[in-house]
Amino acid sequence: MKILATYNLKGGVGKTAAAVNLAYLSARDGYRTLVWDLDPQAAATFYFRIRPRVRGGGRGLVRGRQALDAAIKGTDFENLDLLPADFSYRKMDFALSHLKKPAHTLLRLIRPLAQEYDFLFLDCAPSISLVSENVFHAADALLVPIIPTTLSIRTYDQVREFMARANLMHATLLPFFSMVESVNLLHQETMEVLTRERPGVLRSQIPHATQVERMGVHRAPLGSYAGRSRPALAYEGLWEEIKTRL
Amino acid sequence: MSFEVPGSVRLDVLKAALSGDLEGLRISEEKPASCVRSYYDSFDWRLYRAGVVLEEEICGEEARLCWRNRESGRLERYQRIGTVPRFAWDLPMGPVRDRLEPVLEMRALQPLARVQVGSTTLRVLNSDDKTVLRLELEDACLLHTDGTQGAALGACLRVVPVKGYDKPPATVLGVIRGVLGLSQAPDGLLDQALRAAGRRPGDYSAKLDIRLDPGMPAAEAARTILGVLLDVVVANEAGTRADLDSEFLHDFRVAVRRARSALSQLRKALPPSLVERFAPELRWLGQITGPTRDLDVYLLTFGDYQAALPPGVREDVLPLREFLQRHQRQEHQSLVRALDSGRYATLRSAWREFVEGRAPAADPGPHAECAILEIASRQIWRDYRRVVREGSAISDDSPATGLHELRKSCKKLRYALELFLALYPPKATRKLIKFLKALQDNLGEFQDLEVQADALKRLAAQMMREGQVQADTLLAMGMLVEALMLRKQAAREAFAGHWSTFTGRENRQLYKDVFDRRGDCGEVA
DSSP states (O other): OEEEEEOOSSSSSSHHHHHHHHHHHHHHTTOOEEEEEOOTTOHHHHHTTOOOOOTTHHHHHHTTSSOHHHHOEEOSSTTEEEEOOOGGGGGHHHHHHTSSSGGGHHHHHHGGGGGTOSEEEEEOOSSOSHHHHHHHHHOSEEEEEEOSSHHHHHHHHHHHHHHHHTTOTTSEEEEEEEEEOTTOHHHHHHHHHHHHHSTTOOSOEEEOOHHHHTHHHHTSOHHHHOTTSHHHHHHHHHHHHHHHHO | OEEEEOTTOOHHHHHHHHTSOOTTOEEEEOOOEEEEEEEEEOTTOHHHHTTEEEEEEEETTEEEEEEEETTTOOEEEEEEOSSOOSSGGGSOSSHHHHHHHHHHTTOOOEEEEEEEEEEEEEEEEOTTOOEEEEEEEEEEEEEOTTSOEEEEEEEEEEEEEOTTOOHHHHHHHHIIIIISOOOBOSSOHHHHHHHHTTOOTTOOOSSOOOOOOTTSBHHHHHHHHHHHHHHHHHHHHHHHHHTOSHHHHHHHHHHHHHHHHHHHHTGGGSOHHHHHHHHHHHHHHHHHHHHHHHHHHHHHTHHHHHHTSOGGGTGGGHHHHHHHHHHHHHHHHHHHHHHTSHHHHHHHHHHHHHHTTOSOOOOOOTTTTSBHHHHHHHHHHHHHHHHHHHHHTOOTTOOHHHHHHHHHHHHHHHHHHHHTGGGSOHHHHHHHHHHHHHHHHHHHHHHHHHHHHHHHHHHHHHHHHTSOOOHHHHHHHHHHHHHHHHHHHHHHHHHHHHHHHHTSHHHHHHHHHHHOOOOSSSOOO
């Protein structure tokens, strides 16, 4: 099982959209796919029309009282399941901090699922916390959506520094440009600079598009209602590129 | 879970029945879909036996290879494909290939049956419009090879639960069973299609199934055994000729070797003229099939060869594979010519005449009327004693020839155990074969590695004679020989351990209890 996490310290950059749409494509490829919505905002859970509730809450999960598998829900799509968010996840740091080896707890909980799934997508809340540290330990690759603005690049650098300092660089860092406006000159310039100065940025870019925003109306992955749209094709390109980098 | 659907229950009947009280759930109907499913398996039904259904499903322009659980019908994996490959290793990397490769190994996929399926999916939705259960109503008919429609296979209703939603299935199943009165389908679409196409699942297995009765006269038992072996030879003939995969020839050869072994072990029970006639012909069959099999084995182990080399030189050895492939094709052509010969046709028909009791009358063998149990037990006991004698004479510094002789004797013993399996308690024979197999694996590895190393040296010389071989290729082959010799040394060192297990108390006692018996008939001079 490969574990991919969509992560950024900054919010509203397209993390959840990426997790949901990439997971949809992974399942469509035939891979048994699971999304764990770790964000108490529960956006990924909402997109799949699933109720954001886990029996025993985040504390029950991390303490091992409730098996992860029992909390999993099937989505409307073949091969695609979701471990829902729960409002109690906001206190997950606190629950984790009381355990032995708190930064490795998530990985330990996830391990039994390795036989059930080929890909696990972790959709993380925008923060640097004990939960995100757990995610860094567990993930094979970190997918970092970046809006091409100065501020976004600053936060991306902060993440890289944090990971280097905390000795967490075993996961492949896969940054990609998200919510790109083709007519925005600043976006174009920023992308050019970043691509030149920080190698490893993926070639695929996700455009800023209303079809993506409409995921909230359809409550479904983009590919299921606008499969031939520009952003849907962009996610397909991104998914193909990610697979070659794993 | 699948239900049989009688003709009277159509989609509207189903919908009407489900429109009643569903406790806040509602039904949504998807557009009807039509697709063609082609089922595949290996000649020896590896997938069927593993509880798997492998199907190519073409819906519109999209083709995908689906891996289903045969019992539940659940789609476990799928992978989009262009065409169905012959071998698992020809499939692009993906979820189906991951599962398929270890089950199918070196066997080719062969089409079993093709069906046209019309389906309608009903989704059971909760108040969030979330699907909590899927109902798939399928109507299928067999497709002939020319694409025309054949027998109707009946309709079926599949209930596909959604993980984490346990309540809706109970409610809906209540309606299906109670209101509609449907009962569970006894088997899936594959089984129905196979029945309609006149195929019997598992009709071939490389495992012997010889039914013998302990009191059976030895001559009759010999005829039964040779009959089963002839069936195996015939079953594998077409696949061997067409070279569909390496295992047709392998099974063909094993059956021939077993027949030779049966002929020798039961020679006193058979007419002497018959033994005299068949023995050289079976030996000939072994000889004409040998060279192709040797090359097949080198090609099958080529991947391991490559993996044994450092990454930088793995490409260098590719010309060897081309060389092996070219020679395999040539040898296979000679093999086909031999199978087309009058000599083979005569052998086959004489063999058939014998097993069907139509052979010209001949003097029976001296033990023809003895009970097979006695003959077999005496024979196995003698074979076992020979193995013990030869093995005990081997010390850490004995030459390789002793081990090779022991390997041959073990093989004889194994054949005897397998041919006469039906005569003994299964629990005992399972154990005996397990002990023997462990020893044989060690001896086989030792011998194979030596043969392979010698073959590589010979092939290198042959490649040089045939011209155009790069020094890099020869150097890589030299490294391979070295790696094989190291492994051979390790196998030699492991022999003592295997031998002491084989001669352990439990195994010795088993042989004594099961086979050491005295009788009038088994006393062979």
